[in-house]
Every structure is written in structure tokens, then in C-alpha cells.
Amino acid sequence: MRSPSKKSGRPNQLFRNLNSKIALTPMILVATVIFFGGTIWTVVYSFTNSRLLPRASFVGLDQYQRLWASSRWIVSIENLAIYGILSLIFSLVIGFILAALMDQKIRFESAFRTIFLYPFALSFIVTGLVWQWILNPEFGVQGIVRSLGWESFTFDPLYNPDIVIYGILIAGLWQGTGLVMCLMLAGLRGIDEDIWKAARVDGIPMWRTYLFVVIPMMRPVFITTLVIIGSGIVKLYDLVVAQTSGGPGNASEVPAKYVYDYMFQAQNLGQGFAASTMMLLTVAIIVVPWAYLEFGGWKRG
Amino acid sequence: MADISALNTTAMGRNAPAIRNEAPGRALSGPRGKRPKRVLSRRNIVLYGLLGLAALYYLLPLYVMVVTSLKGMPEIRLGNIFSPPMQITFQPWLKAWAEACTGLNCDGLSRGFGNSVRILVPSVIVSIAVASVSGYALANWRFKGSELFFSVLIVGAFIPYQVMIYPIVIILREIGIYGSLTGLVVVHTIFGMPILTLLFRNYFAGLPEELFKAARIDGAGFWQIYGRIMLPMSLPIFVVAIIIQVTGIWNDFLFGVVFTRPDTYPMTVQLNNIVNSVQGVKEYNVNMAATLLTGAVPLIVYFVSGRLFVRGIAAGAVKG
Numbered sequence: 001m002r003s004p005s006k007k008s009g010r011p012n013q014l015f016r017n018l019n020s021k022i023a024l025t026p027m028i029l030v031a032t033v034i035f036f037g038g039t040i041w042t043v044v045y046s047f048t049n050s051r052l053l054p055r056a057s058f059v060g061l062d063q064y065q066r067l068w069a070s071s072r073w074i075v076s077i078e079n080l081a082i083y084g085i086l087s088l089i090f091s092l093v094i095g096f097i098l099a100a101l102m103d104q105k106i107r108f109e110s111a112f113r114t115i116f117l118y119p120f121a122l123s124f125i126v127t128g129l130v131w132q133w134i135l136n137p138e139f140g141v142q143g144i145v146r147s148l149g150w151e152s153f154t155f156d157p158l159y160n161p162d163i164v165i166y167g168i169l170i171a172g173l174w175q176g177t178g179l180v181m182c183l184m185l186a187g188l189r190g191i192d193e194d195i196w197k198a199a200r201v202d203g204i205p206m207w208r209t210y211l212f213v214v215i216p217m218m219r220p221v222f223i224t225t226l227v228i229i230g231s232g233i234v235k236l237y238d239l240v241v242a243q244t245s246g247g248p249g250n251a252s253e254v255p256a257k258y259v260y261d262y263m264f265q266a267q268n269l270g271q272g273f274a275a276s277t278m279m280l281l282t283v284a285i286i287v288v289p290w291a292y293l294e295f296g297g298w299k300r301g
Numbered sequence: 302m303a304d305i306s307a308l309n310t311t312a313m314g315r316n317a318p319a320i321r322n323e324a325p326g327r328a329l330s331g332p333r334g335k336r337p338k339r340v341l342s343r344r345n346i347v348l349y350g351l352l353g354l355a356a357l358y359y360l361l362p363l364y365v366m367v368v369t370s371l372k373g374m375p376e377i378r379l380g381n382i383f384s385p386p387m388q389i390t391f392q393p394w395l396k397a398w399a400e401a402c403t404g405l406n407c408d409g410l411s412r413g414f415g416n417s418v419r420i421l422v423p424s425v426i427v428s429i430a431v432a433s434v435s436g437y438a439l440a441n442w443r444f445k446g447s448e449l450f451f452s453v454l455i456v457g458a459f460i461p462y463q464v465m466i467y468p469i470v471i472i473l474r475e476i477g478i479y480g481s482l483t484g485l486v487v488v489h490t491i492f493g494m495p496i497l498t499l500l501f502r503n504y505f506a507g508l509p510e511e512l513f514k515a516a517r518i519d520g521a522g523f524w525q526i527y528g529r530i531m532l533p534m535s536l537p538i539f540v541v542a543i544i545i546q547v548t549g550i551w552n553d554f555l556f557g558v559v560f561t562r563p564d565t566y567p568m569t570v571q572l573n574n575i576v577n578s579v580q581g582v583k584e585y586n587v588n589m590a591a592t593l594l595t596g597a598v599p600l601i602v603y604f605v606s607g608r609l610f611v612r613g614i615a616a617g618a619v620k621g
Binding site for chain 2: 016017019020021023024026027028030031034035036037038039041042043054098101102104106110112113114115116117118119120121122123124125126127129130131132133134136139140143144147174178179182183186231234235237238241242245256259260263264269272273275276277279280283287291
């Protein structure tokens with residue numbers, strides 16, 4: 001709208017800002033061919049019975065029926081739901097509490113920030129392997145508590161199929177809460193100092209000010225954080241591979257791992273395509289309402 | 302309650318842009334205002350107690366990694382993971398670097414390190430070069446449809462990689478670079494571009510428009526303005542982009558595992574293979590040394606760039 005070249009009034013639309021168009025060609029090619037072409041290709045081939053190689057013989061919803069009949073997929077979905085909901089709640093709560101503590105004009109703020117955030121610089125593979133070691137029942141937490149005298153103490157989340165997903169959650173939270181803390185802190189610093197003064201004058205206790213004034217004001221930050229964590233959760237893969245490889249049995253399978261295994265190991269491409277299409281659908285459910293809100297408002301503003 | 306909500310909306314209007322653009326910078330300015338006078342008040346004890354506990358929890362894994370990697374195997378079998386090493390040995394580090402087996406090769410992580418560097422350098426350079434020009438074009442040289450393209454780009458950045466992986470495998474195979482380092486460089490470049498383009502576009506859009514107009518009047522063209530005016534002014538955003546790309550590409554596992562073969566494995570894939578190999582005695586000290594070696598590069602980037610790293614995530618994440 002505010003592009004200065006618009007005023008030049010050259011008649012031919014195609015050659016207007018030609019340099020700009022040339023500069024954007026690689027980006028446009030990648031976005032259309034890889035991102036959208038690739039996505040559509042995968043969705044289309046999820047309706048075929050491709051196995052070792054992609055084949056264009058369509059079988060309708062067969063792959064999806066098979067997918068939802070597979071107990072391994074159901075376990076994956078359940079795990080993702082548990083991990084997703086809990087990690088959203090815990091990372092928002094822990095991240096916000098840490099940020100609120102950091103916002104109390106403390107000493108050594110940058111030291112604390114460094115400590116809370118450094119795990120975020122590490123890969124999920126590194127994170128997963130460290131926590132695999134700490135949760136090792138022989139040498140890790142369980143072993144130490146037992147050696148202190150509690151012989152019957154049991155804490156082996158990575159070896160117990162019922163709670164293995166919580167073991168993965170511990171590592172995931174360790175890696176990711178620093179980022180949430182950082183975003184929340186930025187949000188808190190964006191809030192006017194006068195709000196706090198006004199609340200103090202009115203005699204409102206601090207926790208109530210946070211709960212009823214500050215948090216509602218930070219809505220945009222919360223939403224952005226939610227979208228970032230949410231679309232990251234759906235891709236959860238490395239952490240599981242590093243910590244448990246999906247075990248014990250199939251107990252810690254997740255959708256992203258299901259996709260990889262069927263595409264590149266079980267040579268059952270159709271299943272892999274169908275499962276990845278379901279992942280796409282999940283992300284769309286998270287992102288589309290957000291994009292609508294963000295860009296609806298952005299265009300109007 | 303009525304006046305609170307009124308306060309709320311007006312403050313929102315004023316603060317919404319501040320949260321996006323200024324807050325990350327202000328978040329770094331450290332403590333503000335007067336320092337509390339009594340140091341040992343009950344409030345302070347609770348405050349620092351909580352922060353200290355949290356800090357312990359976050360530091361523990363790093364401590365365990367370091368301690369374990371300096372122990373010999375007999376000591377590991379005896380003691381617990383938190384006890385400090387009685388005899389410090391660097392043998393596990395040497396073994397992890399030069400001798401540990403990853404599948405067929407037994408030359409340790411050194412090969413993976415070399416591969417990761419050879420993947421990292423070109424992908425970072427190419428993706429940032431393309432993205433900065435694209436961001437500049439989107440911010441300053443809009444044309445019909447460029448806004449639409451920009452929105453499409455944002456949506457595209459959220460599509461799960463899994464949906465696009467197989468078509469890319471086919472494309473790379475057709476070109477003949479599947480399994481090679483070049484193939485992985487191409488993949489990283491492609492997937493790094495949307496988020497970086499958004500970053501650069503927002504940065505360039507925030508620069509004073511008068512600069513751009515003045516240059517136009519002086520007769521400077523597309524590339525001249527980019528090279529002479531925009532580039533020299535955008536060092537901060539370049540640093541941020543480099544940090545995001547270096548840590549992101551170095552830490553990648555999924556693309557590494559899909560698009561490489563054993564002799565082109567990046568470090569993360571090798572690390573996972575060393576630690577999760579089924580055969581033989583588990584050498585936990587070597588494993589932890591290998592883990593630290595793999596984490597070293599992003600950790601160094603993080604500790605050296607400190608504040609910029611924070612700004613980088615805030616900028617990349619808040620706007621992403």
C-alpha cells in the first residue's frame with residue numbers, strides 16, 4: 001500500500017517491481033513447489049495403497065480405516081494428547097511463575113535467566129539422552145533413593161509402560177520451559193508500571209492483580225506462546241527416539257514416529273501418508289483459528 | 302471492575318506493539334528501580350529460595366553429564382550418578398571423539414562433527430542470503446499479491462515436516478543428491494527460509510521509511526538500496542538469524558536421519574546411534590562425553606551470544 005513505486009504509474013503490471021519479483025522467485029518456488037505441492041502430493045497419495053513405492057492406485061479411505069484400527073496409532077494419539085495437554089499446562093504455569101519471580105527486581109537476573117534457558121539451546125537428542133541416564137533405575141534417581149534406605153522405592157518411568165509418557169514429559173519440560181519463561185518475561189515487561197501502582201493503591205493483593213489484571217492483559221503473548229508450543233508438540237519425535245525409541249513395547253509411540261517408521265522402515269508408504277495427513281489436520285486445527293485472529297486483526301489495524 | 306477493564310483495553314492498545322518489538326530488548330535491561338532495602342526479609346528468602354531450587358533442577362542434568370563423563374566404568378558401576386568422580390579421567394572423551402562405533406564406522410563422533418560443520422556453514426549462509434533479500438523485497442518493494450504471499454508463507458511455516466518429507470526424498474533422488482551432504486544442505490536451506498524471511502521482513506519494515514525514500518529519490522535501485530543502506534543497518538538481525546540457524550541446524554535430527562547415509566550422518570544422528578546401540582556393554586561415561594560433545598556447539602553459541610540469543614528467540618518466536 002505504501003510502496004513508493006506504485007506512484008510511478010507504469011502501465012504494465014507484470015513488470016512493476018520486477019527486481020522484487022526476481023528476488024522473491026526462489027522463495028515463491030520453494031513455498032509453492034515444496035510446501036504446498038509436497039503437502040498436496042502427500043495428501044493425495046494417502047488415498048492410495050502405495051507400499052514400497054508411491055503408486056497412483058486409489059483405494060478411498062482404506063488407509064485411514066486401517067490407521068484408526070491400529071492399536072499402535074491409538075496409543076500414539078493417546079500419548080500425544082497426554083503429553084500435549086500436560087506440557088501446555090505445565091510449561092505455561094511454570095514459565096509464568098518463573099517469569100513472575102524474575103520480574104521482582106531480583107539480583108543476578110541474567111545468571112538465573114541463563115540457567116533456565118540453556119536447555120533450550122540443546123537438541124532433543126541430547127536432552128533425551130541425559131534424562132534417560134538420570135531416570136535409569138539402576139544408577140539414577142531410583143538407585144540413589146534406594147541406597148539411602150528406602151528399598152522399595154520405585155521410580156522408573158522409562159521402563160514402566162503405564163507412565164513412560166510422563167518420563168518423556170519431564171525431559172520435554174526441562175528443555176522447553178526456559179523459552180516460555182523468556183516470552184512471559186517479555187510480556188510482563190511490556191505491562192505498564194502504573195497498573196501495579198494502581199493495584200497497590202486499591203489494596204489488591206499481588207496474586208489477584210496477576211490473576212485478574214496482568215494475565216488478561218498478556219493475552220496476545222499467551223496465544224502466541226500456545227501456538228508455538230502447540231505446533232512443536234505435534235512434531236514430537238527426537239525426544240522419544242532418544243529416550244525410549246518408542247518402548248517399552250509400543251508404550252511411548254507418537255504420531256511423528258509412526259509416520260517415520262511406516263515411510264522409511266516398514267515400507268508402507270500409504271500408512272505413513274495417511275498418518276502425516278492426520279498430523280497436518282491437527283496443526284491446522286491449532287493454527288487456522290490463530291492465523292484468522294492474528295491476520296484478521298492485522299489487516300484491519 | 303468496570304474501570305479495571307477500561308484500563309485493560311487502553312493499556313492493551315498502547316502495549317501490544319511494545320510487547321512485539323521493544324519488550325525483548327527491555328527484558329534485557331536488568332533490574333530497574335530501587336533495590337529493596339532489607340536483604341533478609343521473608344519475601345526475599347521465599348523468592349530466592351524458589352529461584353534457587355528451580356536453578357538446581359535446571360543445572361542438575363548438566364552436572365550429571367559432566368561428572369559421569371569424567372568417571373571410569375568401575376566407578377560408574379559402584380557409585381550413583383550424582384557423586385563427584387574420585388579419579389578424573391578424560392579417556393571417555395577421547396573414546397567418544399575418536400573410537401566409538403556408530404553402526405559400521407568406528408571412528409567416533411569426529412566424522413559426524415565434520416559432517417555437521419560441512420552441512421551447517423553453507424546452509425546458514427545460503428538460507429540467510431535468500432531470506433534477507435526476500436524479506437527486504439516483501440517489506441520495501443511490495444507488489445500486487447505480495448501481501449497474500451506473505452500470509453501464505455506464515456501458514457506454510459507451520460506445516461509439519463512429516464507431510465513434505467517424502468516428496469522431497471523423491472525430488473532429491475531425481476536430482477541425484479539424495480543421501481549426500483548437498484542434499485541435506487538444500488533441505489535445511491528450504492526449511493530455514495520461511496521463518497527467517499518473516500524475521501527480516503519485520504525488521505526491514507521497522508526501519509525508517511524516509512531512508513528508503515531518500516535513496517529512491519537519489520536514483521538508487523533495488524540492489525543498491527539493499528547493499529548500501531539496508532545491509533549496513535541490519536547487523537543485529539543478521540546476528541539473530543545466524544544464532545537461530547546455527548542452533549536449529551546443528552540440533553536437527555529428523556532431516557539428518559531421513560536424508561543422509563551412515564557416512565554422511567550429522568553429529569546428532571551419530572550420537573543417538575552410539576548411545577542406543579544394543580550390542581555390548583553400555584559405556585555410560587563415553588555416552589555422556591559424546592552427549593556433551595554434541596551439545597557443545599549450541600551451548601558455546603548460547604553462552605557467547607547470551608543476550609542476543611534471548612533476543613533471537615523472542616524475535617523469532619514471538620513473531621513466528
